[in-house]
Amino acid sequence: MTTAKRTPLYDLHLAKQAKVIDFHGWEMPVQYQSIVQEHQSVRRDVGVFDVSHMGEFLVTGSDSKQFVQYLVTNDVERLADGQALYTLLTDDNGGIIDDLLVYRLAEERWLLVVNAGNIDVDYAWVTSHTGEFAVKVDNISDDVALIALQGPRAQALLAQNTDVALDELRPFTFAKGEVVGQPALVSRTGYTGEDGFELYVRANDAAAIYEALIQLGAVPCGLGARDTLRLEAKLPLYGNELSREVTPYEAGLGMFVKLDKGDFIGRAALVRQKEVGVSKKLVGIQTEDRAIPRTGYKVFVGDEEVGVVTSGTMSPTLQVPIGLVLVDARYAALDQMVDVEIRGRRHPARVVKTPFYKRNRG
Template identity: 50%
Template sequence: MVGPKRTPLYEEHLAGKAKLIDFGGWEMPVQYAGVITEHHAVRKQAGLFDTSHMGEIDVRGKDALAYVQMLITNDASVLKDGKILYSPMCYPSGGIVDDLLVYRYDLEHFFIVVNASNTDKDYDWMLEQVQDFEVSVDNVSDKYVQLALQGPLAETILQRISNVDLSKIIYYTFTHGEIDGVPCLISRTGYTGEDGFEIYCSPEFGRQIWRKILEIGAKDGVQPIGLGARDTLRFEARLPLYGNELGKEITPLEAGIGFFVKFDKDDFVGKAALQTQKEQGVPRKLVGLEMIGRGIARSHYPLQKNGEEIGFITSGSFSPTLNKNIALGLIRADLAVQGEVLDVLIREKPVQAKIIPSLFYKRG
């Protein structure tokens, strides 16, 4: 029996006394000092994440732009060299294959970052879509370690060991430079609702950079952060998670990310189905919920109104920033009204929750 995969930083997680779990086939740290402690560290100072389990796929060739345009719902033609785009990637049904980041090197070279548990599935899907496009599509995930430094002090800390002016890297752009003397791709992106950077380098240098950032950021309170706080951070900022807010049976319009579906561009996979749904109106909507009764609404708990099932929880937890229990739920569109009170079935017992704005946290 094959065990879970490990990132090149596995030994650092052991040394940091992290609690490890299986996450999508990867043995990853869920926490070090504790989820709430780590959550507050990212909101107030900075936190360092091992995100090396994420997938990286290279697209090259004279039809690279046309191919990427067909693949994703967002408009890659607006990208300039050094810019990054977020987008869903859909099935013909309009359901979501994955959500991803597209980095443009130039007109014939795009670098696509996908979710860890979806890498093989996404790569197979991308290969199927090549058809008559003159492109090469390569899974290059093994060639990278990926780290994320997130939080209000991220730039200050990283600048101490970088040879590029990080203030010149604006949100959703990237450059190449050195971190502690190591050649890296550095992007101003993240998954926490805070400012920060994602760093890509060759696997043999991952442990060096990990240690150096923790060393030079120690006086500022930087901490290693596990998947537990990664989830509460992204959830407060209403950043969707595949398998929760996104999936094969959920469209971008239902998930509340319709802004990233550009109907005015040429054809893309899923366009016809999404156009029909837009015209007819979405049957379900994603809403924010605050628990009125006691209890935490967990993913896939049923949601009811007057005893009738009207949807389900996609994500739910205690919010360390807001100090309350909150959730996201996918429900019948006609009931998605601010202030509406619903019932969450927690261990088959109805517990009241109220619909509130779903952007629970916004920095600044």
């Protein structure tokens, strides 16, 4: 048996009486008190998450930019130092190997942040494509801890404990400085649909920083709230919405594919798919009778099975049952009626506009 991995904050989670589960081989907190309460803390105030299970690869060398450009679907040429973007790794068929963030630290120094369950697969994929590129790829995941501070009060709270000029950080920009007196890369990014920051820190410093943020008033939140928050904002989860069997266009992520930037892995297949169109699409649904759609439930139109629920929950913010469905493209239009099969019964649902929730930026 493989021993489950633990983040540097594992002992703190136990001390705070978190319920710990296995998540892709990691012992992670799913909740502390209540998923709904933690969810609402992020929507209304500020919450803090341990996301140190995520993976980090450092790419260095004179061909770093060209190499990363070849690996991913988005255009990293447009990044200046201190900027980041969301993108995808695709295979030769256009299937999604992972979604990730790319940070430009310097012209010859780039950081790739990948999903926890894909670290080994991604690292093998990335290193197998170095070819003639003058680059070095280091998996620094064990040396880096990642803490996410999310919610409308995130900036006010973090400002009390950092020398980074947070007012100057726009979304998808970052700066190096100190948090609670320790070195950190402070990034204005997140996975909740709210304003917030992700703090890349040394593993040994994580506990002190995490505890200090909680002492200032951040509510500790687990993976349960992280999932409901990202679902309301229609942020995809690898293994649910994304896989090697799904392309960026099918997942509704075509905006992160820049076909005109030059060659990249999977480009030819994606060019073909854009020309002929997709056969399936990821859409949002809301059930009509408050039955909750869950991952794996089948979706029908009449007697025809036309799709599957990839994620679903009772939305804590909207108080309605919501779900994401990968459905036959013929039935992806807004207001299309479908049936979700739940424990042997069909429940009516409607295709609705997504994201289900958008924060007020006023």
